[in-house]
Amino acid sequence: MSQNKQLYQTKIWFEEPEDNNPFSAKNSYVHGYNLYEDVLPNSSWSEYIYLLFKSELPSPQQSQLLEKIAISIANPGLRDNSIRAAMNAGVGGSTAASSLISALGVGAGQYAGAQEIYRLVSHWQDAKQNLPAWKDFTQNPNQKFQRVELWDPIEHPPGFEPNASSCCKTVIDALTFLSSISPNGNLRWLEKNRKQLEKYAKYPLSMSGVIATALYDLGFTSKESEMLFLILRLPGAAVHALEQEKFGWKAFPFFGNETILTDDPKNKNLT
Amino acid sequence: MSLKTLFQHEDKIITRMGKAFLSERVVYRGKDLHQDLQHMSWFELFIFGITGRQFNEAQMKVLNFMWISTSYPDKSIWPNNIAALAASSRSTPILALSSGLAVFEASIYAGKPLKVCIDTFYRADKWLQNNPNLNTFLKNEIKQHKIIYGYGRPLTSKDERIPHLIRFADEQGLGEGHFLKLALKIAKQMKQLKGLEMNVVAIYAALGADLGFSAKEFHLFMTPAAFAGMPPCYIEAKENPEGAFLPIRCDRIKYIGKPKRKWKIS
Numbered sequence: 001m002s003q004n005k006q007l008y009q010t011k012i013w014f015e016e017p018e019d020n021n022p023f024s025a026k027n028s029y030v031h032g033y034n035l036y037e038d039v040l041p042n043s044s045w046s047e048y049i050y051l052l053f054k055s056e057l058p059s060p061q062q063s064q065l066l067e068k069i070a071i072s073i074a075n076p077g078l079r080d081n082s083i084r085a086a087m088n089a090g091v092g093g094s095t096a097a098s099s100l101i102s103a104l105g106v107g108a109g110q111y112a113g114a115q116e117i118y119r120l121v122s123h124w125q126d127a128k129q130n131l132p133a134w135k136d137f138t139q140n141p142n143q144k145f146q147r148v149e150l151w152d153p154i155e156h157p158p159g160f161e162p163n164a165s166s167c168c169k170t171v172i173d174a175l176t177f178l179s180s181i182s183p184n185g186n187l188r189w190l191e192k193n194r195k196q197l198e199k200y201a202k203y204p205l206s207m208s209g210v211i212a213t214a215l216y217d218l219g220f221t222s223k224e225s226e227m228l229f230l231i232l233r234l235p236g237a238a239v240h241a242l243e244q245e246k247f248g249w250k251a252f253p254f255f256g257n258e259t260i261l262t263d264d265p266k267n268k269n270l271t
Numbered sequence: 272m273s274l275k276t277l278f279q280h281e282d283k284i285i286t287r288m289g290k291a292f293l294s295e296r297v298v299y300r301g302k303d304l305h306q307d308l309q310h311m312s313w314f315e316l317f318i319f320g321i322t323g324r325q326f327n328e329a330q331m332k333v334l335n336f337m338w339i340s341t342s343y344p345d346k347s348i349w350p351n352n353i354a355a356l357a358a359s360s361r362s363t364p365i366l367a368l369s370s371g372l373a374v375f376e377a378s379i380y381a382g383k384p385l386k387v388c389i390d391t392f393y394r395a396d397k398w399l400q401n402n403p404n405l406n407t408f409l410k411n412e413i414k415q416h417k418i419i420y421g422y423g424r425p426l427t428s429k430d431e432r433i434p435h436l437i438r439f440a441d442e443q444g445l446g447e448g449h450f451l452k453l454a455l456k457i458a459k460q461m462k463q464l465k466g467l468e469m470n471v472v473a474i475y476a477a478l479g480a481d482l483g484f485s486a487k488e489f490h491l492f493m494t495p496a497a498f499a500g501m502p503p504c505y506i507e508a509k510e511n512p513e514g515a516f517l518p519i520r521c522d523r524i525k526y527i528g529k530p531k532r533k534w535k536i537s
Contacts, residue, residue: 005523006523007523007524007525008519008523008524008525009525009527010524010525010526010527010528011526011527011528011529012528013524013526013528014524014526014528015521015524016521017520017521017522022520022521022522023518023519023520023521024521025521029526029531031528031529032528032529032530032531032532033532033533033534034531038533038534039534042534042536043534055528055529095363095365095366097362097366098365098366098369101366101369101370101373105373146415147387147390147391147394147416148386148387148390148486149383149386149387150376150378150382150383150386150387150490152487163274163276163277164274165274255282255283255284256291256293258282258283258284259283259284259286259290260283260284260285260286261286261287261289261290261298262285262286262287263287263288263298263300263301264290264298264301265298265301265302265303265307266296266298268301
């Protein structure tokens with residue numbers, strides 16, 4: 001051990017140095033497991049991700065649910081705001097990282113983004129399956145908001161879609177499948193009570209609502225869920241950015257002519 | 272909100288803020304960018320973009336000094352550390368600087384404290400309109416939120432920026448502002464209540480309030496406040512050999528997790 005030096009503390013990562021190079025590892029351990037001798041040959045991707053976050057291996061059911069969550073949101077689709085951001089980066093030939101950074105920045109938000117997941121998992125932790133608490137929350141999601149905060153008050157009940165009049169089939173398909181494989185009962189409770197909750201919220205359930213509940217079913221905290229949501233949606237951002245770069249800017253919509261200026265000095269000069 | 276909202280906004284961007292009439296002219300908040308605003312500094316334009324207002328010379332100098340006073344080219348400071356790591360990893364300037372900038376909305380410094388602090392001053396001022404006792408307001412805030420942003424500082428208690436800011440504001444005729452006085456009054460009481468010294472967030476927020484910034488405007492205005500500290504950090508780390516910015520030996524990791532264990536193959 002280096003004497004009198006500042007140390008980085010961690011419960012996750014441990015390394016044994018090479019005999020001839022203190023800056024290089026001969027063995028790396030994740031939560032006690034040797035990464036290249038033990039985890040790499042034996043683990044699936046979802047088992048490893050679960051291990052990283054929760055420090056223990058998942059059950060086969062948990063592992064399967066995490067993998068299916070990852071598939072559900074790996075590509076939120078071309079119309080999603082985070083993907084549109086990545087495509088804007090791609091079409092201009094920006095750096096690969098900027099495509100993902102733009103998707104993360106946009107996908108971090110309170111509308112269909114990671115902050116919505118955070119808010120909803122936090123609520124799950126408080127309310128659990130207490131229907132009156134859900135009624136209270138969906139009708140007043142900012143009741144804990146007592147002063148100005150970094151994040152503004154949310155403009156809709158988290159987990160519900162303010163821009164739709166009925167629950168879309170993709171959301172129901174995801175909910176039906178994920179609840180059928182979930183080792184915990186919260187997704188099933190959501191499925192059973194969806195229509196009642198939608199009446200309380202006055203909006204249909206959204207994909208964010210399903211995914212937040214699935215992550216809660218896996219025991220992820222609100223902050224862990226927020227992070228995972230950001231990570232798991234990046235593959236879609238990557239492929240759409242790459243694709244638009246290949247198609248080129250001439251094939252990508254540009255809304256210059258559709259931009260309507262309401263405060264134009266030219267018009268003022270005329271009057 | 273409803274489906275109707277989406278139909279209304281489909282295929283059109285309705286804006287009062289501006290438009291680029293490409294190959295013709297550009298409108299920026301109701302002004303012609305290349306004619307009406309050509310003599311503005313970039314800094315003035317940035318503030319005009321946020322507030323829609325223009326400030327006098329003394330006010331601009333104070334706002335400018337708020338940024339200058341916190342732009343430290345010190346690679347040990349977290350956002351700058353990120354810019355230096357990016358350089359050491361041979362990433363690009365924009366990726367380095369935007370990564371450093373992104374962390375500025377922190378909970379223990381910059382973004383959140385600045386936004387919450389200015390709002391706290393507005394609420395304290397409102398409270399004092401009906402209640403004489405500032406101490407009660409502060410105690411309520413501490414009870415409810417545990418901390419009052421602008422008072423107390425991680426790493427060190429004394430804030431070297433404060434005397435410079437106060438002197439400079441005074442020189443520009445802004446040293447007697449209502450909220451600056453309130454911030455200093457709170458500082459005395461926080462010292463008594465919690466033994467905490469004021470940090471520069473309180474001064475920045477008070478000056479922002481005296482200049483009429485809302486919490487949201489102030490949040491936006493302070494976003495790049497320390498940005499000028501980053502390029503020197505990036506440049507120098509790039510001059511050094513790759514991977515050589517604060518390298519970490521394996522034994523500098525203090526592992527406090529699970530003991531070594533074997534994978535159980537089912």
